[in-house]
Amino acid sequence: MSTVPDDAWKRMIIPVYGPTFLVSIGMGAVYPLVALTAIHLGADVGTAALMVGLMGLGQLLGDLPAGAIAQRVGEKRAMTMAGAVDVCALTVAWFTQNLIVFACAVLITGLAAAVFGLARHTYLTEAVPLHARARALSSLGGIFRVGMFIGPFVSAGLLLIFPIQAAYAFAAVTGVAATALTLAMPPLPGADTGSARAAGPRPRLSQVLWQHRRVLTILGAGVLVLSAVRSARQGLVPLWCEQLGFDASTSSLIYGISAGVDMLMFLPGGAMMDRFGRVWGVLPALIIVGLGFVLLPLGQTPLQVTLLAGLLGLGNGLSSGIILTLGSDNAPAHGRSQFLGGWRVAADTGNTAGPLVISLITLVAPLAAASVIIGVVGWLGAGWLAHWIPRFASPPGHRGRRSVRQ
Known part of the structure; x- marks a missing residue:
């Protein structure tokens, strides 16, 4: 609290x-x-x-x-x-x-x-x-x-x-x-020695991670997918522009427009989560991002690619802060920092894995296939998180409740 x-x-x-x-x-x-x-x-x-x-x-x-x-x-x-x-x-x-x-x-x-x-x-x-x-x-x-x-x-x-x-x-x-x-x-x-305000000895990292292993593995898997899909945008859009033969200035402009749309959406995304629940920070975002990736291979002109990159920015912006919010919702009062450290491992693993997955796919398939696969993975991640978030994360106004025992 x-x-x-x-x-x-x-x-x-x-x-x-x-x-x-x-x-x-x-x-x-x-x-x-x-x-x-x-x-x-x-x-x-x-x-x-x-x-x-x-x-x-x-x-x-x-x-x-x-x-x-x-x-x-x-x-x-x-x-x-x-x-x-x-x-x-x-x-x-x-x-x-x-x-x-x-x-x-x-x-x-x-x-x-x-x-x-x-x-x-x-x-x-x-x-x-x-x-x-x-x-x-x-x-x-x-x-x-x-x-x-x-x-x-x-x-x-x-x-x-x-x-x-x-x-x-x-x-x-x-x-x-x-x-x-x-x-x-x-x-x-x-505050004097950190965020653990609860009485008792300072918990060990291994104890905190083991005690909350269920939420860290189940929700953490969804967060890993979410992070990987979001980070893939940073590599796929420039690579697709390069494959289509766009010059550097055009590619930079397209990416910049996508980033601009992304920036504009963080306040609406946060308001939706506070008002309607955390699922609304994930489901629309991953559906939109997945759609953007699936449609990206259809973009052949600068205008078409710009619109699709803007769609990716829209979805990414709506999910701004969702990983931080879910981590905060599930973090215990005793050992909060250690829990959030484990939580961030899942997110940063996804950030690192996204570009790597694209590289691995393109070893055996065209870049267009990589884009479609990433989009489908995003939709699967949306379904996973939409199913599990209500069973773990505390809904607005009900801090501490759980419908799944940890």
Whole structure:
């Protein structure tokens, strides 16, 4: 249950959402340049592609330790520590001329992002009243999308004047600002050693994961599919544009329009979840995204592909914050951070698996087949989650109820 009065959490908007906005702008500025930087430092194309995945790998590896860290030191302190580590890693990436050192810096930024994201998720779970939880968490996802949208334009402007390392300098500066703003976050009432406010000894990670293994495996499987399908959009749309022979500017414009539609939908998606239930954050989104993927091979002109990419952005935007919200709904009061660490493993595994699945399918089938298969998988995931969410996740206004024993 929220420990903050309804009117008080609204005063947290700047200190809580501000750091996310700043960090996401910095991340958006450097993410498109990781492969180019690796090539600049002597990597071949294959190694450069591997470098891009190191940030996601760092997040995946950091999810479970992040839960333990937030449980031990508290959410605010964990976010501050993660921000400081991220700034150090970006500073190293800024100055280094060594490919291995650069790879380590990219991996560490992923680890820091895992701690920062987990602690922020736990904080909002406790700070926001239940009736506004989905809107608060979908707004968090929406703000992250806005920052990731702005970041590449900032780096593009910087590179007109400065060398490629300037983007990492910019990201380090936004990281410093985000860390400083995190210090202004009001502590949760009674917070001293983390989010476990319940009496008794601090639970071990293995205990929490085992106790809640049912929800983590059943709902976690659906979340993995949801994450994989959503992440597939980032690779399939540009690849389809490339296959059709569109030039780089046209492909970028199409992707940008899709991202713009995505950004506009996070508030309606969160409001639907708070008003009608969590299934409404999943079912329409995955049906629409699945339809977009199934129809994508029919798009042959820039206009047609733009409309279908916009359809994918619409569905993706409606699902903004759903994974965070479902995790918060099912997280126990005792061991919340550890549970959310396990929950985020499923989501980040899906994010990593999406592009990999596309690569594997295209080894034996055309890209169009990969798009259709991803769409069908999305529909299957919609059915799975629509069946299981009401049996696990607490509906609005009924925190703590379960219709399936865990």
